[in-house]
Amino acid sequence: MQAFNISRASSIFLLVLLLTGLAGPSAVLAQTTPATGAPPLILGTAWYPEQWPESRWDADLELMQKAGIHMVRVGEFAWSRMEPQDGQYDLDWLDHAVAAAGRHGIYTVIGTPGAAPPAWLTQKYPETLRTEENGRKDQHGNREQFNWANPKYLEKTRLMAQELAKRFGHNPWVIGWQIDNEYGNVSFDDATKAQFQDWLKARYGTLDNLNTRWTTSYWSETYSNWNQVPIQTSYGNPGLLLSWKRFVSDTWRAYQKNQLDVIRPNSEHQFITTNMMGWFDGFDHYTVSQDLDLASWDDYVGTGHLDQYRNGAAHDLTRGFLRKNFWVMETQPGSVNWAKVNNVLDKGEVRAMAWHDVGHGADAVSYWQWRSALNGQEEYHGTLVGADGTPVPLYSEAQQLGQEFAKAGPVLAGTSVKSDVAILHSYDSRWAINWQRHNANYDPVEELVSYYKPLRDIAQSVDIVSPSAPLSQYKLVVAPGLNVLSDAEGKNLIAYVEQGGNLVLGQRTGMKDIDNGLQTERQPGPLVALLGGRVEQYYALTDPVAVSGAWGAGTSKEWAEQLSAKDADTKVLMRYGKSNGWLDDQPAAITRKVGKGSITYIGAWLDPASMAKAAKWMTDASGVKPKLGAVPEGVDVYPREGDHGTVYILVNFAKTPQTVTLPAAMQDVLKGGSVRSVELPVYGVAVLSAAR
Ligand code: GLA
Numbered sequence: 001m002q003a004f005n006i007s008r009a010s011s012i013f014l015l016v017l018l019l020t021g022l023a024g025p026s027a028v029l030a031q032t033t034p035a036t037g038a039p040p041l042i043l044g045t046a047w048y049p050e051q052w053p054e055s056r057w058d059a060d061l062e063l064m065q066k067a068g069i070h071m072v073r074v075g076e077f078a079w080s081r082m083e084p085q086d087g088q089y090d091l092d093w094l095d096h097a098v099a100a101a102g103r104h105g106i107y108t109v110i111g112t113p114g115a116a117p118p119a120w121l122t123q124k125y126p127e128t129l130r131t132e133e134n135g136r137k138d139q140h141g142n143r144e145q146f147n148w149a150n151p152k153y154l155e156k157t158r159l160m161a162q163e164l165a166k167r168f169g170h171n172p173w174v175i176g177w178q179i180d181n182e183y184g185n186v187s188f189d190d191a192t193k194a195q196f197q198d199w200l201k202a203r204y205g206t207l208d209n210l211n212t213r214w215t216t217s218y219w220s221e222t223y224s225n226w227n228q229v230p231i232q233t234s235y236g237n238p239g240l241l242l243s244w245k246r247f248v249s250d251t252w253r254a255y256q257k258n259q260l261d262v263i264r265p266n267s268e269h270q271f272i273t274t275n276m277m278g279w280f281d282g283f284d285h286y287t288v289s290q291d292l293d294l295a296s297w298d299d300y301v302g303t304g305h306l307d308q309y310r311n312g313a314a315h316d317l318t319r320g321f322l323r324k325n326f327w328v329m330e331t332q333p334g335s336v337n338w339a340k341v342n343n344v345l346d347k348g349e350v351r352a353m354a355w356h357d358v359g360h361g362a363d364a365v366s367y368w369q370w371r372s373a374l375n376g377q378e379e380y381h382g383t384l385v386g387a388d389g390t391p392v393p394l395y396s397e398a399q400q401l402g403q404e405f406a407k408a409g410p411v412l413a414g415t416s417v418k419s420d421v422a423i424l425h426s427y428d429s430r431w432a433i434n435w436q437r438h439n440a441n442y443d444p445v446e447e448l449v450s451y452y453k454p455l456r457d458i459a460q461s462v463d464i465v466s467p468s469a470p471l472s473q474y475k476l477v478v479a480p481g482l483n484v485l486s487d488a489e490g491k492n493l494i495a496y497v498e499q500g501g502n503l504v505l506g507q508r509t510g511m512k513d514i515d516n517g518l519q520t521e522r523q524p525g526p527l528v529a530l531l532g533g534r535v536e537q538y539y540a541l542t543d544p545v546a547v548s549g550a551w552g553a554g555t556s557k558e559w560a561e562q563l564s565a566k567d568a569d570t571k572v573l574m575r576y577g578k579s580n581g582w583l584d585d586q587p588a589a590i591t592r593k594v595g596k597g598s599i600t601y602i603g604a605w606l607d608p609a610s611m612a613k614a615a616k617w618m619t620d621a622s623g624v625k626p627k628l629g630a631v632p633e634g635v636d637v638y639p640r641e642g643d644h645g646t647v648y649i650l651v652n653f654a655k656t657p658q659t660v661t662l663p664a665a666m667q668d669v670l671k672g673g674s675v676r677s678v679e680l681p682v683y684g685v686a687v688l689s690a691a692r
Pocket of ligand 1: 181182298300330336337338368378381
């Protein structure tokens with residue numbers, strides 16, 4: 001009985017935390033690079049001083065300084081050193097480490113250590129351990145074994161963060177905070193389930209409302225008590241699945257805010273971030289980011305080589321969380337240890353990747369990690385120095401980057417990425433499609449990237465933002481798979497078109513409502529009237545289907561939507577060829593002009609060549625031009641714009657050297673002098689400044 005009371009009290013505590021103070025976006029956003037003298041473009045590394053005797057620190061910091069490293073991220077796994085016993089904090093060693101780094105001109109980002117609770121903590125408070133979905137209680141010995149919804153864990157992480165903030169919140173060498181590390185694991189214990197049920201009650205108000213909106217009369221799912229609602233994560237009522245994900249996201253936000261609220265009042269000139277994971281979809285990153293000053297992510301290739309499109313889109317996704325420059329908080333120095341084959345990136349590729357990061361809007365690139373712990377789960381991971389403490393071959397490439405960042409930093413200071421094209425991305429939609437793919441090969445991220453690649457090639461800059469973001473600054477907005485469309489998002493899109501914007505909708509858009517239920521209108525739901533057409537039927541495909549029309553002849557794979565053009569103004573752009581009988585000669589893409597704007601629906605998953613033509617059509621129709629002008633295939637262009645002009649970063653990902661002729665003379669920032677063209681070897685980089 002007592003346990004029951006405690007768990008109810010706990011769930012109410014968390015619910016209050018979730019519902020109070022979480023209503024609006026964070027009030028004051030700090031600058032990316034604070035007023036401390038830290039360089040505007042930062043090369044950094046993850047450093048674990050707690051793993052080494054203090055007598056060794058200077059040698060490491062000296063080597064970092066020689067490589068042009070100006071930032072270390074420390075502390076995120078050092079809880080057992082920071083609080084060796086319950087309530088006994090020892091931060092002197094960290095103070096020494098921050099000061100030692102400062103003596104080498106190196107700034108510190110402190111990670112709060114919630115991702116790796118000490119053994120005494122889980123032994124004393126076993127309720128802080130997470131329960132896996134199969135009911136197994138996690139245990140000490142790895143990391144992320146904590147329950148992100150547990151009030152005791154919240155109390156302990158808050159006290160820890162407070163101690164750190166009091167000690168380092170005014171330290172001029174500490175420029176920022178990383179909360180925890182890569183939020184991911186959640187818990188399926190009974191107390192968390194009770195919190196979820198309370199969350200549902202707060203959201204839906206009455207069971208009648210929940211039952212109606214989830215259509216629980218289906219399969220006798222009707223609930224007569226909140227405590228009957230289960231947790232389901234992959235197969236279940238779509239409204240329940242989506243609610244669980246939203247609860248998970250809100251709980252991560254509350255977990256983070258719990259620490260943020262003790263750091264902010266105790267610090268100044270320091271940003272707060274957390275390191276996210278690109279396409280990872282364990283929670284809604286828009287929900288969690290809104291309380292942060294800075295978005296950052298951990299950018300790993302794993303097996304193979306950099307795919308500049310999929311990876312570039314992940315940068316743009318991260319930039320879109322707060323719609324401003326971001327940090328790459330971790331990236332691989334050559335190789336990782338966790339992929340199928342942990343190959344080392346080619347000579348020059350790590351440097352090319354760093355400039356690709358900066359081009360997409362990163363103001364810092366930080367290598368994980370400086371040196372391997374002599375024991376531990378990640379002995380094989382790439383580093384900048386070896387177990388013997390001397391540089392590995394890649395160190396010289398990092399050193400080159402250090403010198404280049406020092407040269408380019410002042411030129412890039414104050415610049416950011418500005419795009420004429422936006423792609424809309426939503427976690428609700430990705431989850432909804434992934435739970436009911438209907439064709440196992442239907443990967444919503446792959447579908448998004450199929451639009452992103454040709455659009456980026458043409459526009460040389462693309463934003464990826466949430467469907468509720470302001471859109472009026474864009475000439476072209478593309479929503480590849482906006483499956484779940486809320487009323488507010490639908491209105492945002494309609495207003496955009498009515499004010500002269502060009503909107504392109506892709507497959508599966510506008511099918512679901514806010515509860516992941518079917519819209520009562522055919523796709524694209526609330527946009528049917530504006531489109532003057534709709535989806536008559538969708539077909540999962542075993543084989544590609546031919547399509548032809550304004551964008552030439554090609555195919556659609558995985559999925560095909562049979563469209564109809566009902567309004568006289570709605571034009572058919574593409575039609576299906578001979579197929580299953582249903583699709584034969586039916587519209588595959590339609591468009592309608594609306595005042596100065598337009599709305600287009602593409603029902604086919606176009607092959608790359610047809611998609612390139614479609615992208616050309618979209619950009620021509622909306623007046624989008626390449627920011628720099630034509631460049632050879634394989635050369636990536638990244639414009640960063642500021643008050644004084646534009647800085648163009650160029651990286652050659654082609655397999656052969658390339659020459660780029662510039663539209664006007666520009667300053668070569670890395671080599672010096674004014675240039676009209678640049679020669680780029682394989683993985684070659686140029687940073688060019690064009691004054692306004
Ligand atoms: C993640 C973690 C790091 C480290 C790296 C290894 O990004 O945040 O602690 O484990 O992976 O690639």
